[in-house]
Amino acid sequence: MFIGHFAVAFATKKVAPKASLGTLVIAAVFLDVVWPVLVLLGLERFRIVPGFTAVNPFDFTYYPWSHSLLMTVAWSLAFALVYFASSRDRAGAVWVGVAVASHWLLDFVSHRPDMPLYPGGGEKLGLDLWRSIPATFTLEGLMFAAGIALYVRATRSKDRIGSIAWWAMVGLLLALYIPGPWSSPPPSENAVAIFGLIAVAVFGPWAYWIDRHREPAG
Numbered sequence: 165m166f167i168g169h170f171a172v173a174f175a176t177k178k179v180a181p182k183a184s185l186g187t188l189v190i191a192a193v194f195l196d197v198v199w200p201v202l203v204l205l206g207l208e209r210f211r212i213v214p215g216f217t218a219v220n221p222f223d224f225t226y227y228p229w230s231h232s233l234l235m236t237v238a239w240s241l242a243f244a245l246v247y248f249a250s251s252r253d254r255a256g257a258v259w260v261g262v263a264v265a266s267h268w269l270l271d272f273v274s275h276r277p278d279m280p281l282y283p284g285g286g287e288k289l290g291l292d293l294w295r296s297i298p299a300t301f302t303l304e305g306l307m308f309a310a311g312i313a314l315y316v317r318a319t320r321s322k323d324r325i326g327s328i329a330w331w332a333m334v335g336l337l338l339a340l341y342i343p344g345p346w347s348s349p350p351p352s353e354n355a356v357a358i359f360g361l362i363a364v365a366v367f368g369p370w371a372y373w374i375d376r377h378r379e380p381a382g
């Protein structure tokens with residue numbers, strides 16, 4: 165999943181108003197922050213196999229440290245503890261942890277059965293939503309719309325940047341997401357990992373910037 169993770173970040177702002185949208189975005193995509201680092205270090209592996217799924221060509225052969233269920237729980241707790249230590253926002257810390265954990269559930273729905281339960285073994289799970297472009301677009305699109313609706317109701321812009329920067333991010337996410345299934349395969353596995361890190365380095369600070377120009381509504 166891609167924009168579905170952002171949908172979770174947007175929606176979480178409603179229940180964790182003290183957490184910056186930047187923190188929520190990084191939480192929701194956190195497993196995909198760990199993953200490219202481990203891929204570049206050679207500790208996790210995937211292959212580009214054109215046609216592997218209808219939506220993308222990624223065959224995730226080995227990613228137990230970033231994407232197993234057990235490690236997801238560990239990353240969620242670690243992220244929530246670091247957030248709590250820096251913010252003292254107890255309720256927000258719980259929701260930030262839930263946002264990290266939600267990543268596993270959404271990937272479980274989308275991926276082929278390649279999601280490990282724990283490093284070193286266990287059954288591999290996945291519901292393979294990516295076999296169908298219409299099903300993927302419908303589910304992820306509805307999630308994205310719902311996340312946007314919740315976010316714009318939970319917050320209001322303090323100035324023009326709060327509105328322009330927010331809608332520009334929504335627009336860029338859609339512009340990156342929609343052509344995906346019809347684009348040519350990426351040049352290499354490492355290029356995908358680097359692009360993933362660049363995306364986090366762009367959208368993370370961008371979301372912090374949006375948050376500074378919006379405030380809780382009502």
Ligand SMILES: [Zn+2]
Nearest residue numbers: 195196267271
């Ligand atoms: Zn993922």
